[in-house]
Amino acid sequence: MEKFITHTSKAIPLPIENIDTDQIIPARFLKATNKAGFGKNLFRDWRYKKDDSVNESFALNDPRFSGTILIAGNNFGCGSSREHAAWALADYGLKVIVSSYFADIFKGNALNNGLLPVQVSPEYLKELLSAVQSDPDTEIVVNLEEQYIAVKGSDKKESFEIDPYKKLCLINGYDDIDFLISKKDKIEEFELRS
Amino acid sequence: MKKTLFDKVWDSHVVDSVENGPQILYIDKHLIHEVTSPQAFAELEQRNIPVFRPDQIVATADHNVPTLNQHLPIKDALSRNQLEQLTKNCEKHGVTLYGLGHKYQGIVHVMAPELGVTQPGMTMVCGDSHTSTHGAFGTIAFGIGTSQVAQVFASQCLLMAKPKKMRINVNGKLKKGVLPKDVILYIIAKLGTNSGTGYFAEYAGDVFENMSMEGRMTVCNMSIEMGARGGMIAPDETTFAYVKGREFAPRGEAFDKKVAYWKTLKTDEGAVFDKEYTFDAEDIAPMVTYGTNPGMGIKINGHIPELDDISFEKSLEYMGFQKGEALLGKPINYVFIGSCTNSRIEDFRIAANYIKGKQKAANVNALIVPGSQQVAKQIEDEGLKRVFEEAGFVLRQPGCSACLAMNDDKIPAGEYCVSTSNRNFEGRQGQGARTILASPLIAAATAVKGVIAAPYEEEMTALAE
Numbered sequence: 238m239e240k241f242i243t244h245t246s247k248a249i250p251l252p253i254e255n256i257d258t259d260q261i262i263p264a265r266f267l268k269a270t271n272k273a274g275f276g277k278n279l280f281r282d283w284r285y286k287k288d289d290s291v292n293e294s295f296a297l298n299d300p301r302f303s304g305t306i307l308i309a310g311n312n313f314g315c316g317s318s319r320e321h322a323a324w325a326l327a328d329y330g331l332k333v334i335v336s337s338y339f340a341d342i343f344k345g346n347a348l349n350n351g352l353l354p355v356q357v358s359p360e361y362l363k364e365l366l367s368a369v370q371s372d373p374d375t376e377i378v379v380n381l382e383e384q385y386i387a388v389k390g391s392d393k394k395e396s397f398e399i400d401p402y403k404k405l406c407l408i409n410g411y412d413d414i415d416f417l418i419s420k421k422d423k424i425e426e427f428e429l430r431s
Numbered sequence: 432m433k434k435t436l437f438d439k440v441w442d443s444h445v446v447d448s449v450e451n452g453p454q455i456l457y458i459d460k461h462l463i464h465e466v467t468s469p470q471a472f473a474e475l476e477q478r479n480i481p482v483f484r485p486d487q488i489v490a491t492a493d494h495n496v497p498t499l500n501q502h503l504p505i506k507d508a509l510s511r512n513q514l515e516q517l518t519k520n521c522e523k524h525g526v527t528l529y530g531l532g533h534k535y536q537g538i539v540h541v542m543a544p545e546l547g548v549t550q551p552g553m554t555m556v557c558g559d560s561h562t563s564t565h566g567a568f569g570t571i572a573f574g575i576g577t578s579q580v581a582q583v584f585a586s587q588c589l590l591m592a593k594p595k596k597m598r599i600n601v602n603g604k605l606k607k608g609v610l611p612k613d614v615i616l617y618i619i620a621k622l623g624t625n626s627g628t629g630y631f632a633e634y635a636g637d638v639f640e641n642m643s644m645e646g647r648m649t650v651c652n653m654s655i656e657m658g659a660r661g662g663m664i665a666p667d668e669t670t671f672a673y674v675k676g677r678e679f680a681p682r683g684e685a686f687d688k689k690v691a692y693w694k695t696l697k698t699d700e701g702a703v704f705d706k707e708y709t710f711d712a713e714d715i716a717p718m719v720t721y722g723t724n725p726g727m728g729i730k731i732n733g734h735i736p737e738l739d740d741i742s743f744e745k746s747l748e749y750m751g752f753q754k755g756e757a758l759l760g761k762p763i764n765y766v767f768i769g770s771c772t773n774s775r776i777e778d779f780r781i782a783a784n785y786i787k788g789k790q791k792a793a794n795v796n797a798l799i800v801p802g803s804q805q806v807a808k809q810i811e812d813e814g815l816k817r818v819f820e821e822a823g824f825v826l827r828q829p830g831c832s833a834c835l836a837m838n839d840d841k842i843p844a845g846e847y848c849v850s851t852s853n854r855n856f857e858g859r860q861g862q863g864a865r866t867i868l869a870s871p872l873i874a875a876a877t878a879v880k881g882v883i884a885a886p887y888e889e890e891m892t893a894l895a896e
Binding site: 252253254255257259260263264265267268269270271272282287310311312315316317318319320321323338339340341342345346349350400401402403405412413414416417418420421423424427428431 | 443446447449451452453455457466467469470473474478480483494495507509510512513516558559560574575576577578579581582585586587588589590592594624625628629655658660723724741742745835836837844854856857858859862863
């Protein structure tokens with residue numbers, strides 16, 4: 238997994254609540270047996286109209302906005318456990334998702350793919366959204382090592398929580414499989430005693 | 432220390448704890464299907480790691496299977512490839528597969544309980560968020576992503592921080608026509624779609640104690656729709672009677688020994704929950720949803736709330752509904768009875784009991800999809816097939832079908848579907864399709880009347896809004 242330490246980018250605002258993983262990647266695109274290429278169908282039914290023409294009003298198609306940080310409404314990633322959602326976001330080129338709340342399974346899936354979910358207060362989410370919406374060139378700084386997010390050039394930093402173990406994994410590019418396999422002896426011991 | 436049901440099962444499965452980090456949780460049973468497993472098998476092969484405990488994995492084909500002509504080769508090349516991949520992977524790694532054509536094939540959350548794979552006190556995972564279903568047995572069961580599927584393949588364990596605990600109590604007597612589906616839709620409408628995030632739920636109170644295992648599974652199935660990774664109900668005599676004698680359940684003395692242990696799993700008197708909610712059974716009415724998440728539900732005779740909120744308005748726009756509108760009496764052209772929420776034999780008995788001697792409305796396409804081959808067989812053996820077919824319903828072969836519309840069972844754009852499934856997300860049942868979640872009874876009544884309808888009109892008119 239690619240290492241993640243700090244990240245600075247412009248951001249795309251998507252202030253819709255309860256964005257479920259069916260919107261992030263609709264089920265009809267889950268027939269693939271590998272992880273590659275899901276980005277082209279990210280938010281497929283919001284990015285494109287029924288006749289497959291581009292939906293100009295959708296944030297990802299709005300020429301004013303660009304960058305690798307997505308700022309989304311409350312409860313992002315709810316619904317289906319499909320990791321294809323995290324693969325699609327990462328494959329599209331996103332590195333950070335900011336929301337005031339993330340669904341559990343999505344959060345884990347994102348972290349397992351080097352995509353950082355940054356949970357902020359509803360008030361700060363509003364601030365970030367209005368900063369980006371009023372000036373699309375606004376850059377956002379996400380510092381994982383020091384666990385803060387800020388508008389570049391502003392003194393105000395908002396700290397965010399992350400599981401210390403997961404932080405270590407992201408910073409070093411480790412993943413859970415290596416760690417679990419290193420614990421085989423303990424796992425076999427557990428099997429014998431239970 | 433006083434422990435909850437969840438604590439008892441969790442604590443007995445902790446292999447080790449990481450300092451300042453998660454715990455290593457041992458997984459007893461791992462269920463897999465064609466959609467979320469291929470990349471996990473590939474991950475292992477890339478790293479040259481064997482599957483650690485293939486005997487603890489059970490595979491089936493459900494998400495992406497046709498519900499017509501299952502004996503023929505699948506027409507869609509991508510779907511066919513995905514199923515072939517599952518077969519190859521299972522053969523290669525020594526995993527038991529109940530694929531298409533097998534008498535045990537079915538929706539993973541229907542077939543595992545009916546085979547006795549699911550037992551109280553276990554830890555179970557599957558790359559599917561509705562794995563919470565198995566919590567009905569007093570099991571810690573939850574959905575995982577594909578990276579985690581690979582972790583369980585490699586180590587039979589997961590790294591997880593212990594979730595917080597919530598309890599939802601519902602006491603009293605349910606009104607006529609109020610089904611387990613209505614109970615859980617009511618709870619989600621009250622608490623919201625993220626009320627359970629970070630939590631494991633326990634459902635307690637006499638409403639759940641008096642529920643069948645099928646009903647308990649319906650309730651626990653939708654725990655994820657309020658954000659809870661899982662939901663559990665303490666195992667009791669109903670649970671033991673259900674498990675007893677099933678294909679993979681322990682037998683004889685071994686079963687009795689297990690029951691003695693399962694009886695100890697109840698939450699201790701005075702155990703503490705991080706949050707707790709209590710509802711009165713009398714307040715619950717048959718429910719329907721009007722929006723694009725399962726928390727947007729109202730009593731069947733209710734009106735859509737009037738909120739000023741962008742997400743709310745976007746949702747109503749998608750559904751083609753107005754604020755303040757009533758849903759009762761709205762014309763409906765599609766009805767779907769199926770999915771891991773409501774495709775067990777009890778669901779079809781309830782639907783058939785209502786439908787018997789009636790005809791579906793001319794405008795309605797009514798699709799019945801059993802949860803498993805065994806349920807399909809029961810439908811036939813009990814004479815329900817005739818009831819459905821005489822009433823003009825279409826009976827298909829088992830699979831996830833129109834719940835997520837990965838196969839050809841799609842609802843056309845713009846059409847409403849009263850569905851017994853679990854998600855009314857935009858496009859869930861097909862691009863542009865509009866889903867109204869409800870119980871099998873409401874679905875049956877709607878199919879017969881051709882409009883959103885309540886089965887027992889007298890009781891319904893007496894409902895306070």
